[in-house]
Amino acid sequence: MTSAPQRRRGDGRQRLLRIYETLRLRICLLDYPPGHRLREADLAAEFAASRTPIRRVLARLEDEGLLRSVHGVGTIVTDIDIAALAEVYELRVALAELYGRLAPVAPDGAGLDRFRAVLSGCDALVERPDARAFARLNMEFFALIATLTANAPLRQISERLYYQTTRIWLKTAARLAAYERLLAEEIAHFRREVADVLAALEAGDLANVGAIRRAHIAMSFARLRAQAERAAPGE
Amino acid sequence: MTSAPQRRRGDGRQRLLRIYETLRLRICLLDYPPGHRLREADLAAEFAASRTPIRRVLARLEDEGLLRSVHGVGTIVTDIDIAALAEVYELRVALAELYGRLAPVAPDGAGLDRFRAVLSGCDALVERPDARAFARLNMEFFALIATLTANAPLRQISERLYYQTTRIWLKTAARLAAYERLLAEEIAHFRREVADVLAALEAGDLANVGAIRRAHIAMSFARLRAQAERAAPGE
DNA sequence: CCGCATGATGATGTATACATCCTTCCGCTC
DNA sequence: GAGCGGAAGGATGTATACATCATCATGCGG
Structure with a gap:
């Protein structure tokens, strides 16, 4: 040998x-x-x-x-202005719906457990909010979502767009006085998204995952836009 | 100075x-x-x-x-097998519909003239079919389509997916005995797509452009798949 | 004292020498 | 003659020296 x-x-x-x-x-x-x-x-x-x-x-x-x-x-x-961010979010909203329609992959038991682990992570974050831990858990959730389609290009492109936008919330929130409250709220919103997705998965309704994600991404951007207005009005 | x-x-x-x-x-x-x-x-x-x-x-x-x-x-x-190609086409079909929905931009007079020029190019190709000229004209048409949305990420991603797939038709067709006939047919299909899009643009119906393109891309892939089956059955 | 020219400094962009890896071919062995 | 081993050639991957560019400090002249 x-x-x-x-x-x-x-x-x-x-x-x-x-x-x-x-x-x-x-x-x-x-x-x-x-x-x-x-x-x-x-x-x-x-x-x-x-x-x-x-x-x-x-x-x-x-x-x-x-x-x-x-x-x-x-x-x-790079920095991203709110207009460019809006374009990326519009696309992310549209792509979210494709999960469940393009080559959907139902998670197995272990996969479901990983989703449940993220939900547990949310509960821990509710108890003790932490921006970095929140961002990390969000990424982990996104990685799990990516496993729900077998369409490789869709995974690639979604990932790319996700990483273009995910840091902006942290940056925007950090400039606001009500940072602590916003973080807690955003964690609560995120927990609801994870719970909704998990419920749909446990029901075997993959098509619904797309609709749920679409709604949450759109609402997430609406909140982000409102916060950006507050942080830099008239910009 | x-x-x-x-x-x-x-x-x-x-x-x-x-x-x-x-x-x-x-x-x-x-x-x-x-x-x-x-x-x-x-x-x-x-x-x-x-x-x-x-x-x-x-x-x-x-x-x-x-x-x-x-x-x-x-x-x-790289070479692309038909399965990977199908994934890209599924995504292209979905993205095509977003033109006209995400930040649609109506072309001005000069823009319309460029579309008309492509249509003229089609007529010239019908008279004298040529695979390379066809591929070039197809690219030019795609570049014009890209001007119909102001959403930069959508343009980028569509372009990327387009260039991943466009060469495969040439490669598949070249292996077939009925190459000449297929080329003429494909040029005819392309001419119809251009004419349909141009008609929608002249009517100011940008939303319809997405639907038209969606249909044509899907049909284009169906033909490609059939040709691939004939070129390499059981592969 | 203000303003501009100028050189020092340090960054990315480029060219090139070297390291590593795969292929191929030649020759030896069985 | 077939099969295997090893050296040679050539490709990409890496390290480094050099070119180019932008910035900033400095000093001279107004």
Whole structure:
């Protein structure tokens, strides 16, 4: 038996994927807030790589609209105005309905348990609200939703649009005085969405999941728009 | 007046975009057929650049699913099986309907003239069928369709899905004995689509454009599937 | 004191040398 | 002659030096 060649940091593509997901998470959790300037050299040092693979990852994040590289200045985390955000949300609303219509996949027992785990997570958040934990749980829920369709392009595109919008709520809410109350309210709304989806899944009514999600995404954006108005009136 | 600094090959980003569009066109016109192996060094020589900017472009094409880089082998043009193609088409059908519903933009006189020009192009193709010219005209029509919505994400995503599917018809048809007849039929179908869309636009009925496109895309895929069955039965 | 030119600094963009991996071909062994 | 092993060639992946650009501090001139 020959020993496999030593690989210190994962075999290339997987390593790039790890860096990509790490940076995307930091952007979405506002560890890198909009306007933040990343330096390729710093990232290279952190991930024990050269600038080349880092640039490969940053290029992808730029193509996805999360970053913007400016020659001589730096790589800057993008900000989204409310108009552009509205466009993305309109699309997300329309796509949500496609889950359940395009190649729906009924979750098995373990899948349902994962949804129930998210619901438990909601209860924990109601007890002790925390913005970062909320954002993380929201992402986990989205990942579960993605398993409900076998249509790969739909999954990809939904994911892309989701990550373009998810960080905006955190950013908007952070600027408001009533931050604590808003967070609690938003967690309550989210819990209701999870409960509704879970009920539909337990009833085996996948088509309804699309309608439920559509309604919740639309209402979520309506609240976001109202909060943005309050945070920066007349902007 | 100071003279502007000399730029020999366009200022960076624009140059990359040109290379990107060139390669994408070659892939979609089957100048680079599925399975074709590209070599970064060759492309670098052709575009008078180093491998670095070429790799930036290839990375984007890989993220969009048109290429696949394999370490030590080459950068290969992807092929799509009929199942994956069906998923993309299902999504395209659904998205087509969103034109006219999401931020519809009525074309002005010049815009309508461009649609009429495509219709004239169809007539020319009916007289003298040509697969490449057909593919090009199809792309031009798609670009015009994209102007009918102001929703930027919708445009982006539709474009991405379009370029993932458009080359497959050429590839499938080329393997069939009845190639000439199929081409003529497909041109006739396309002409009808253009005429229907133009009629709806002249009537100012943008919502109908979505329905028309939806129907035509669905039928187009049905024909494609039937042809694929005939070209490779039991595959 | 204000304003503009200018150089220092540090960032991304590019070119290139090197590392790693896969394929292929040649030659040896059975 | 068939099959296997290994070296050579060539491709992508990575690291690094250099070019270009934007910013900011500095100093000179008004």
